[in-house]
Amino acid sequence: MNALNVAEYVQTLGLQARQAAARMARADAATRNRALTRLAALLRHSAAPLAEANGRDLERAAAAGLPAPLQDRLKLTPTVIETVAQGCEQLAAMPDIVGEVTSLRQQPSGIRVGQMRVPIGVFGMVFESRPNVTVEAASLSIKSGNAAILRGGSEAIESNKALARLVQQALREAGLPEDAVQLVQTTDREAVGQLIAMPTYVDLVIPRGGKGLIERISREAKVPVIKHLDGNCHTYVDDPVDLEMAVRVTDNAKTQKYSPCNASEGLLVARGVAPAFLPRMGAVFAAKGVEMRCDAQAKAILQAVPGAQLKDATEQDWYEEYLAPIISIKVVAGVDEAIAHINRYSSHHTDAILTRDHLHAQRFLREVDSASVMVNASTRFADGFEYGLGAEIGISTDKFHARGPVGIEGLTSLKWVVLGQGEVRG
Amino acid sequence: MNALNVAEYVQTLGLQARQAAARMARADAATRNRALTRLAALLRHSAAPLAEANGRDLERAAAAGLPAPLQDRLKLTPTVIETVAQGCEQLAAMPDIVGEVTSLRQQPSGIRVGQMRVPIGVFGMVFESRPNVTVEAASLSIKSGNAAILRGGSEAIESNKALARLVQQALREAGLPEDAVQLVQTTDREAVGQLIAMPTYVDLVIPRGGKGLIERISREAKVPVIKHLDGNCHTYVDDPVDLEMAVRVTDNAKTQKYSPCNASEGLLVARGVAPAFLPRMGAVFAAKGVEMRCDAQAKAILQAVPGAQLKDATEQDWYEEYLAPIISIKVVAGVDEAIAHINRYSSHHTDAILTRDHLHAQRFLREVDSASVMVNASTRFADGFEYGLGAEIGISTDKFHARGPVGIEGLTSLKWVVLGQGEVRG
Known part of the structure; x- marks a missing residue:
């Protein structure tokens, strides 16, 4: 023709x-x-x-x-x-x-x-x-x-x-x-x-x-x-948090599969829990060969982890959707800085807070401007089937008409x- | 500047x-x-x-x-x-x-x-x-x-x-x-x-x-x-219908105000009621100086109305948003032809059926592809305040996100x- x-x-x-x-x-x-x-x-x-x-x-x-x-x-x-x-x-x-x-x-x-x-x-x-x-x-x-x-x-x-x-x-x-x-x-x-x-x-x-x-x-x-442009999803580990749960959920969010758009590409950690959380988390990533692109504070803590593949994060890393065994890591002062970072760098796809603090959870849900916001769950759940839509024709990162997983509705x-x-x- | x-x-x-x-x-x-x-x-x-x-x-x-x-x-x-x-x-x-x-x-x-x-x-x-x-x-x-x-x-x-x-x-x-x-x-x-x-x-x-x-x-x-492009709204007078109600509602839909987007610009009349309805309706329009652009069947009936301003409708008339004392009039076989005409020529803003037939009403509601579909009411009601939205920032003729009167939601x-x-x- x-x-x-x-x-x-x-x-x-x-x-x-x-x-x-x-x-x-x-x-x-x-x-x-x-x-x-x-x-x-x-x-x-x-x-x-x-x-x-x-x-x-x-x-x-x-x-x-x-x-x-x-x-x-x-x-x-x-x-x-x-x-x-x-x-x-x-x-x-x-x-x-x-x-x-x-x-x-x-x-x-x-x-x-x-x-x-x-x-x-x-x-x-x-x-x-x-x-x-x-x-x-x-x-x-x-x-x-x-x-x-x-x-x-x-x-x-x-x-x-x-x-x-x-x-x-x-x-x-x-x-x-x-x-x-x-x-x-x-x-x-x-x-x-x-x-x-x-x-x-x-x-x-x-x-x-x-x-x-x-x-x-x-x-x-x-x-x-x-349209579904990209999935630069974040997991934020708040203070206070159940450390064992935080490690398990963050691990799942990053490593259960590397290619899906709902895998976490950025990890934010509250300063108060970073010394206890990051070494345990870093050991898991080191064992799985996940490269960590860190800010100075995260790097200082993670350097003690045997076998950790560490790099200095650049400004571009905060925007990146790796779809690969790479994660960016940043230590933040608390929930305010986490929300501000996510609203600036996230692709508004899916972002999660892991926390025991009810007020922090409520603020994160309300103030993070993403299609899916989660508390104490893996970002990998952002999916039409997991949400009970029965099927999914795509995941929208727009705010209009359909936002997040799009089903029959x-x-x-x-x-x-x-x-x-x-x-x-x- | x-x-x-x-x-x-x-x-x-x-x-x-x-x-x-x-x-x-x-x-x-x-x-x-x-x-x-x-x-x-x-x-x-x-x-x-x-x-x-x-x-x-x-x-x-x-x-x-x-x-x-x-x-x-x-x-x-x-x-x-x-x-x-x-x-x-x-x-x-x-x-x-x-x-x-x-x-x-x-x-x-x-x-x-x-x-x-x-x-x-x-x-x-x-x-x-x-x-x-x-x-x-x-x-x-x-x-x-x-x-x-x-x-x-x-x-x-x-x-x-x-x-x-x-x-x-x-x-x-x-x-x-x-x-x-x-x-x-x-x-x-x-x-x-x-x-x-x-x-x-x-x-x-x-x-x-x-x-x-x-x-x-x-x-x-x-x-x-x-966006709100235009309002080519229709009133369809079905068979059977309460003639007195049909005249009153059609009159309101066209003449209560000429400039609003929800005023009716087209009148469709079922063949079975046209000989009884059109002379009464035409007399009202004649008295108010509303010009009628008719198909052949409507014109044949309306010619008997003293003082009626009649013109032959052209294909373009079916598309027209007059915003003026002009209305297009067409006699149709029944609800099927009315729905087909509306879905072809309407601007998908607001269209109404006046009827006593429950099945016709249900079909019209379901099959007419417009932002507002009405039964036995004046198209002039298509408005955020009348719909109970409290306020209205516009009326959308799109199918996406917001359709019809747009309020806070x-x-x-x-x-x-x-x-x-x-x-x-x-």
Whole structure:
């Protein structure tokens, strides 16, 4: 396709999605849930064709010399397929929120006023590598009564096409329009430019991938974007604190996995507990090979820890999302300095306080300006499943519309409903 | 000021607002309410200086030959001042929503998860002519714990300065930072360009004024915009309907005032009731000098009405927001065609069905994709005060974050709160 044809093709997808969205908004919950359980069954019974399509992507990836971790993420193993199938069934079992009306309150004029939860309409999703996102996005879209246009990474195109075929079959068999979930079938980059710039057909774009992709889409989009830029999360160890708990939770927040956005990248320690806490914590990090980038006070204490890999932190370190066995460490005077540091350097994703002091906990919860604020828990919990949302289409670091983990509710909006008996305005 | 100085000046306002916002978020409800009641008192006791400042704006407006309706909107009459003073007191009396936490739900991991309502931070407001907006925006900002930067129209600069001085005095006397509400003191257009393009300092922009202003800001803003573009609202008279009620409500929706965005610009009539309804409705419109732009069927019926000003509707008429004694009229087959017409041509602001049929009412509520959907009530009710929001900073025609009338809640966001007892992720 040339650029003009690509633009026309994506516009056609948009028109079809808009038409399908109107039918999805009218469909009842039972029908939408039937499509989800049907999709789960189709996924389980399509091991062979999925493996075949995925194999072609993997061959191409190997031939192109894609790094091993990226090749891993491309794999549609039986475990991955079973996980997404179960995800569809869990969504089907969740309560339906579309059409829900909040309490209708009587106003002085006599009218009753409330709000109804309704689908957004059409959303576009732009994502990289992992083909299971195709099913996750499709199932969330179906559950929330929207239509979706999915644009996956070129390296997973064959797997995504095979999965999208199953999604459309499930929609058809449930009596829903198959255009309710469409995959962009070309890998042309121009398609993304068109998808994010047609407000007539697309109400919302959700990019999921590297920072470069998200920045490009935020800059160029002509429609609202739910964006997740980066996760520079902090754990603050307050005074007083249960030291054993603080070590266990901080360890989990940093080392349980290094790559997730909700891993802690910065550790702040109250001066009063630093001499007791840091040597124990430093020993754990030393044993796990975690490099510590310290301010002068933290370094002075940690130098006594055998095997500790210490570096002097630079100003840039306080901003850094390492996604690696590296952590920045700073000793602070107390909760005030901790809150000020976090509000200055954090990416407003997730920040936690570990404390026994109730007032400090309340102040931290109220004053830290992040999507998730936690007391005595690992930042690794910031996740749609752990929050009980049933599923997650992304984690928003914006303050608008959806903040933090975004589930079905983030794909809906509230419209006002007014019921009268012929009232007029005086 | 030259352009460089204007940019620097507005950045300084931004920095000051950001610092004040942190203090406003920490302030308790009683302190914020005290600032509001103090502001009401100051307004009532400042009749002379306000009249003097307003007089200078009015003189300049007269000298510049501003049209009479615009000169009227500039006037700070004692009635206007009393109204905004009462608005401040009403806001002070309303429940505080900042810091409110929804039910904390226990998750399988042991953590408890809820959401806390928090101020957005800093918002910029760009508005035209009416100086009372200065007080309305300031009081909503104080109530919601935000900081605001206000940029009013150049024609009201003296009035706005006098009002902003009272707002800052009230803040100071309540022990709050006076930078929590700042007025841009220059009328240089460059100031708006800077205000909407500094995401470090401003979290949200709310334009209020003509379509040109709002389109420019939506196009150029680097931060989220709560925008209100236009109000092409519809009243659909269904079959069956109480004819007397339908005439009364439709009359109110169109003629109670012509200029508001929630006045009905389009009338749809079900074929079955058109012969009985349209002659009665047309007589009312004829008596009030309302021009009717009709499709062929409506015109055929209305031609019998003495004194009716009839024109043939063009395709463009279905899109039009007249804000004048003009209404478009179309006969439709029934509720399906009405919903389809509205979803195609409406500006998604407010649309109403007048009906006795319960199923039609339910379908209209669910399927019409507008910020407000009404049954048996005048579209003129779409308003923050009528909805019980206590105040209104604007009406959003977007689907995101805030939809329809925007009150205090629209100036807040929900962040996630997690309470644990040392839980870690497995």
